[in-house]
Amino acid sequence: MKRLFLMLMATFMVAGLYAQGLKIGDKAPDFRLKNVDGKMVSLADYTQAKGFIVIFSCNHCPFVKAYEDRMIALHEKYASKGFPVIAINSNDPEVVPEDSFDKMVERAQQKKFPFVYLFDEGQKIYPLYGAARTPHVYILSKKANDLVVE
Structure with a gap:
């Protein structure tokens, strides 16, 4: 009975995490x-963009690795239409050393990413969005002066 209670509590806690975010x-x-080029990047820097395909990503996840070519294809198809891909590594390199900034640079060069690959140092951005796993994708559109989740 105690085991069932703990499993149910864990399920509700996880469900609560997924209910948060955008x-x-x-x-x-x-x-x-x-x-990965060392420059600071903001969505506001993309003055001509109509929106963004924001993908919370990382280096080590097998699902991300399987999706990288699709990320490149999405950027190549939609960046010219005003919707560039913005990839964000939200993992803590203290926990997963393969997700360090230096390893991000290597991965971006190896795969020839045509999009920015940003480091969420201190893991401050992914909780604001509610990204729960990698890859986690958000489509944003500019509406007036706001970016709105589609």
């Missing part, structure tokens, strides 16, 4: 994060 129609926060 939902369709919510305003998405901007950020300023370091790209």
